[in-house]
Amino acid sequence: MKKTILIFSAMLITAFSFAQKKELRAVEKALKKGNTTEAKATLSSISSTIESADAKYKAQYYFLKGRTYQELAEKGMDTDASLKIAGDAYNKLFAFEKEQKDFEYTKEAKPMLQTMISKIVEKAIASQKEENYKKASELLYLSYTLQPENKNFLYFAASNSISEKDYDTALKYYVELKETGYTGEETQYYAINVADGKKESFAEKTLRDVSVRVKSHSNPTEEKTKSRLPEIVKNISWIYTNHIGDNEKALAAVEDAIAMNPNDASLLLTKGNIYYKMGDTAKFKEIMQEIIAKNPNDVDSYYNIGVISAENGDVEEARAAYKKVLELDPGYVNAAINLSKTYLDESSDVVDKMNELGNSSADNRKYDEYKAQQTALYRKSLAVLEGISESVPNDVSILKQLKGLYSFLGESEKVKKVKAKLAELGEQ
Template sequence: MKKLLTIMLVFAITSLSYAQKKEIREIEKALKDSNFADAKAAASSAEALIGSMDDKSKAKFYLLKAQALYANGAGTNAEIDDAITSLDNLKDLESKMGKLKYTQEANEMSKNMVNSFLTKANDAFTNKNYSVAAKRFEKVYRMSPKDTLYLYYAASSAVTEPDYDTALEYYIELKNMGYDGAEMNYYATNVETGVEESFGDKVSRDLSVKAKLHKSPRDQRSPSKTAEIVKNIALIYVSQGDNEKALGAMADAREENPDDIGLLLSEANVYLKMGNREKFRELMEEATEKDPNNAELQYNLGVLAAEGGNSEAAIKYYEKAVAINPNYVDAYTNIAVVILEGEAKIVEEMNGLGTSKADNIKYDELKEKRIEVYHSAIPYLEKALELKNTNIDAARTLMNIYSAIGEMDKFKAMKAKVESMQASANGN
């Protein structure tokens, strides 16, 4: 009887082993014919037997299952997620076994999957299909977790869509992993053209310099993306009406990086979005103290002062901006705008006067004052137009001012300039 039980047990094991091999052969056969539906079905059947498979059979099964689910890139997102898991299971198993029979093939498959999805992600982004791009960049990251840049691309794509819930999920993941995003960039000047060019890596750059094709090599680290990530997290919270979480996100980041001017500006931007203009102004003032030679900060403070009706402070900030950057076109334009805003009050007062002798005298005084305003604005408008000769708003304003103050030659010249600009804009 004992002998009979032994024979039956051996028979059962043999039958089970045969069934396992049969199911695995079915997957292989379907894959050979590119019949992925049958391959998936066979993989599903084989999976029911995985508990009794030996390690060698399991490793092969994991590879075949991944190939079936991936289906040369035609698998669904869920199927490809399962394919990635199956390849990870294979690599873990063979690592424990100490025999990497299928791992190299799995690595090659993973590489092909990454390249395929990266191409699709880039194509989707180029075609402004940001939702699809986000999912595909995220998939690339899941397949190659060391390439955290692709999760950042996924977040950027999602926020551009906009799909704020998905973007928030990705940004929080990036923040929690301490993603910085700063990269070293390699430059050298082309000997023939004299133009500085960038290289993909240091080795290529150094070889070109050694070959005397380039000279003056330099390395430059790109700015950290931490401030942008935290800012976007905070702004998404603001858009969702969760201001406390927004400020909490900024506070955490500022605490870790108290001297990061980017984070300070991001926090200021969050307060601006929340409508707290006073806090925005305070933080911008703090930013200018930390970075006094930043023309853009001075300009933004000028905009804020102008919106608050403080013309004198606005001009002061704009003048600081152009003192730092003499080519800051918008600052020159805005100084002129602030100056010309004073004209409205003068005109209103002129229109409210009567016809008495005293009123006539007052009218003439106000008229002269109005002309003084025009003359004060002219240099800034002329400078703005000099720096940007397509600035049609500056040109139109100058044309009207020249007409108002009776400088007809300048009026005619500016009128011709405006007409030329309009013709160019219309493609004539």
């Protein structure tokens, strides 16, 4: 009895295999005739038995399914769903043949999948140019599902979701990127073209090296692109803080990224900005000082310390910070304007005291003292603005402040020059 059952089972498997072989051949014939609908129906009829099929038929089934649905998509028949099914079929084929160590169909299917993805990406780029960011994001995410190892697709899908203001979708994609350790860093290959002396980039190291060997190029170099992780974390924290209202999750995302990249000052800055939004200016200032400890020439952190110190009423520390910024970067306009403003603000306090005085001899003497203080502060403000105007001679806001100060100080010739410059720039 046992033997009979075994023979019956063997006959059953043979019958299945024969049926699958016959149906798969029918799919191939239908595809040759361009009858993709018939090919789809035939594939559907054997889908429930394919898991028990022989390895060679299983691989062929995945390949033909990929082809069929790719052609359906090209004919505009339920395009997005067809593309997804085609991609899933190709990826199952790749995984199966890799397991079998037999790549008969993979060799043909890989370029077909790549062609399909390229067309999807072209549509995504066109949608982005038309400012249809939702469609661009959907297409890029589809590309990612078809080629999961290429997380650049997911990154650009997230970027388009941000442009669409679809923050929930963007957050989902960004969190996945962060959790998988994506940085987007790539190595770019360069060499100097001997003919014209210009630096050229190469898509691959091999191509660059061949060009150097044949002596058409020289001086090969390599450069790593900037990590996208800080931008990703910054966007995650912004969405948590501004869209969801969860500063704790925003901070947690940044802390995770800092743990992976402890020397990345931009991540520390993002962390500091969260504390600033939370109203914790002391913590913000502490983080700016931490950044400076890692990079003593970080002008933005000195500037931020200046702003916070001024807000907290610590004028001398603010001035010291702004002066340090200008020492490191003489063209840092905002630092110069803010430093100049500290003297003007102080002079306003002096003017208030002047206005409180009476008409006695003592008050008149005090008035003269205050007047001298006001003039001295104006001169300090003027010196800062004159210094920065050399770096940005066409900055209208600075020119207008210079005009006001020169007028107050009675420097009429300089007033004329500034007015002429403003007129030249179409301003008054």
